[in-house]
Amino acid sequence: MLVFKFGGASVKDAQGVINLGKVVSAYNGNQILVVVSAMGKTTNALERLTNAYFNGTDDMHPIFEEIKEYHYHIAHELFGEGHPVFDEIANTFVEIDWMIEDEPQDDHDFIYDQIVSIGEMVSTRIVNAWFNHTGITSKWLDVRGYIHTDNTYREGVVDWDKTRASISKSIPALLNNGIVVTQGFLGGTSENFTTTLGREGSDYTASIFAACLGAESVTTWKDVPGILNADPKHFADTIKFDELSYQEAIEMTYYGASVIHPKTIKPLQNARIPLLVKPFTDPTAPGTQIKEGAVNKFEKPVIIVKQNQVLLSISANDYSFISESHLSDIFGLFAKHNVKVNMMQTSALSFTACIDYAADKFEKLLQTLKASFKVKYNNELTLITLRHYTNEAVDEVTAGKTILMKQTSRNTAQVVLK
Numbered sequence: 001m002l003v004f005k006f007g008g009a010s011v012k013d014a015q016g017v018i019n020l021g022k023v024v025s026a027y028n029g030n031q032i033l034v035v036v037s038a039m040g041k042t043t044n045a046l047e048r049l050t051n052a053y054f055n056g057t058d059d060m061h062p063i064f065e066e067i068k069e070y071h072y073h074i075a076h077e078l079f080g081e082g083h084p085v086f087d088e089i090a091n092t093f094v095e096i097d098w099m100i101e102d103e104p105q106d107d108h109d110f111i112y113d114q115i116v117s118i119g120e121m122v123s124t125r126i127v128n129a130w131f132n133h134t135g136i137t138s139k140w141l142d143v144r145g146y147i148h149t150d151n152t153y154r155e156g157v158v159d160w161d162k163t164r165a166s167i168s169k170s171i172p173a174l175l176n177n178g179i180v181v182t183q184g185f186l187g188g189t190s191e192n193f194t195t196t197l198g199r200e201g202s203d204y205t206a207s208i209f210a211a212c213l214g215a216e217s218v219t220t221w222k223d224v225p226g227i228l229n230a231d232p233k234h235f236a237d238t239i240k241f242d243e244l245s246y247q248e249a250i251e252m253t254y255y256g257a258s259v260i261h262p263k264t265i266k267p268l269q270n271a272r273i274p275l276l277v278k279p280f281t282d283p284t285a286p287g288t289q290i291k292e293g294a295v296n297k298f299e300k301p302v303i304i305v306k307q308n309q310v311l312l313s314i315s316a317n318d319y320s321f322i323s324e325s326h327l328s329d330i331f332g333l334f335a336k337h338n339v340k341v342n343m344m345q346t347s348a349l350s351f352t353a354c355i356d357y358a359a360d361k362f363e364k365l366l367q368t369l370k371a372s373f374k375v376k377y378n379n380e381l382t383l384i385t386l387r388h389y390t391n392e393a394v395d396e397v398t399a400g401k402t403i404l405m406k407q408t409s410r411n412t413a414q415v416v417l418k
């Protein structure tokens with residue numbers, strides 16, 4: 001059986017949904033589980049809705065109306081008037097209408113997941129209805145009853161044993177009767193609340209289903225020809241990798257290559273399931289294969305750009321040397337605030353760390369660090385990682401910029417730039 005994942009870009013309009021149907025039809029005769037993300041930039045819009053609800057701002061209703069209008073417009077283009085999918089969409093949105101009528105009572109991250117998850121709940125209704133409308137037999141599946149997580153809202157931790165048991169118990173029989181369409185990015189708690197698996201987590205959903213079902217492969221259908229040596233939105237003259245090892249793909253996602261969610265590869269590597277990254281605009285193109293025994297060929301360095309970085313410089317209040325005990329306290333605070341260090345350096349009197357800027361987390365971290373240390377910081381920086389670098393490539397990406405921190409090892413160079 002095959003697992004297909006279609007991201008937001010692939011279903012951003014009616015044409016995208018029609019194309020999705022064509023891609024799936026080209027694989028007629030296979031058992032296919034289809035994982036779909038929210039349409040276009042809906043998750044960003046739902047994040048804005050959540051913020052407006054929490055801050056009590058006037059734009060809350062207009063934001064929600066725009067989200068509804070966007071989906072109804074796509075459904076109208078696909079189905080015309082009077083199709084039952086309009087009731088399904090309305091019933092999904094109405095849950096949020098009820099929620100935002102009252103003042104927020106619950107924890108922010110809990111409410112975030114209940115609101116933001118609506119994007120995938122609606123997109124899958126539309127895709128499933130389109131399949132059935134065009135003669136593709138398919139069934140809509142509520143993923144929250146199959147991917148079980150703890151209650152870490154916004155970053156649900158998967159309970160693999162429970163998830164494997166649920167998926168293997170009922171999905172194989174469903175696949176015998178047609179395509180299964182389900183939501184990426186979502187999970188469910190034991191109290192039946194919705195969780196999300198972390199932004200851009202739909203790739204991970206596909207990988208969880210594939211691992212639990214022993215799939216032949218996972219294909220993520222993207223708006224790029226495959227995995228390139230750099231993001232084509234930032235670099236011209238990129239080259240595509242025909243194949244990559246799991247190890248190299250893990251390294252790329254670890255350093256921030258946003259084309260694949262970082263948690264996606266490991267479950268596939270463990271089960272030796274290939275991950276194919278292919279363009280949804282050209283289903284017959286070979287794309288990139290991440291698989292066992294792949295031969296990596298690096299004709300150009302891999303370049304990964306992470307924007308919105310902060311460089312924190314931390315020193316002891318009494319100007320003493322930075323000791324192991326200081327480092328242990330500092331890392332304790334990073335762990336407590338769930339902050340990942342992207343790059344770090346220690347000198348006699350200070351410890352410097354490069355982290356992603358996330359307003360709410362950063363302020364809390366800063367306050368707790370300041371209780372025990374002197375802290376200075378620089379924000380709005382860019383971290384560039386070059387795997388299999390050449391000195392010329394490093395010079396090229398740093399030209400005209402100020403380098404605030406640089407590190408090189410045999411395979412990897414990293415620079416923080418202003």
Ligand SMILES: Nc1ncnc2c1ncn2[C@@H]1O[C@H](COP(=O)(O)OP(=O)(O)O)[C@@H](O)[C@H]1O
Nearest residue numbers: 007008009224226227228229230231233258259
């Ligand atoms: N090394 C890379 N190769 C290809 N695409 C990349 C790379 N790094 C970043 N990207 C970006 O990833 C995007 C595709 O991933 P993403 O937006 O998450 O897809 P989707 O949400 O549709 O699954 C591309 O449009 C591209 O800008």
Ligand SMILES: N[C@@H](CC(=O)OP(=O)(O)O)C(=O)O
Nearest residue numbers: 007008037043199200201202
């Ligand atoms: N819709 C979610 C999950 C996801 O993976 O989306 P996409 O496949 O479009 O990156 C997000 O935007 O975070």
